[in-house]
Amino acid sequence: MKKFFKWVLYIFVALIVIGYFADDKKANKGSESNASVSNAASTPVPESKAPEVYKTTASGLFNAYEENEVAIDEKMKGKIVEISGTVQSIDKDFTDAIIVQLKTGNEFLPAMMNIIDSEKSTAISLKKGQKIVVRCESVMRIIGAPAGRNCVFVN
Numbered sequence: 001m002k003k004f005f006k007w008v009l010y011i012f013v014a015l016i017v018i019g020y021f022a023d024d025k026k027a028n029k030g031s032e033s034n035a036s037v038s039n040a041a042s043t044p045v046p047e048s049k050a051p052e053v054y055k056t057t058a059s060g061l062f063n064a065y066e067e068n069e070v071a072i073d074e075k076m077k078g079k080i081v082e083i084s085g086t087v088q089s090i091d092k093d094f095t096d097a098i099i100v101q102l103k104t105g106n107e108f109l110p111a112m113m114n115i116i117d118s119e120k121s122t123a124i125s126l127k128k129g130q131k132i133v134v135r136c137e138s139v140m141r142i143i144g145a146p147a148g149r150n151c152v153f154v155n
Contacts, residue, residue, distance in 0.1 A: 111146040116152060
């Protein structure tokens with residue numbers, strides 16, 4: 001009976017993670033169509049400064065979240081987050097979104113990077129153990145592990 005509840009918990013946690021990434025993909029589609037409509041009707045606006053980049057490693061990010069989640073979220077707020085790390089796995093979720101997992105200090109809680117679809121050709125060429133750098137629009141902690149949204153590979 002204990003095993004049954006354990007598996008129910010695992011399935012529940014997996015559904016939460018999947019729902020997080022699925023919701024992000026739907027939100028991006030809606031914002032892209034709204035952006036194209038608003039850009040056609042708007043007047044030219046002077047370019048604003050590019051957002052600041054916060055650089056870290058997957059292990060460093062994991063440790064920072066372990067020490068103080070509020071502090072690291074505040075440091076990264078409004079910034080592009082550049083994360084370097086070693087590929088643990090290259091996966092897809094049920095919505096076919098590309099998920100690259102980077103090794104952290106805890107092998108059971110890798111940093112999950114949600115890669116945008118236009119980076120598929122780069123994701124195809126990745127190998128486990130390869131060192132990479134990704135830039136993400138936002139990073140947060142989900143069920144103990146760092147998770148990046150709308151990430152692209154940095155050459």
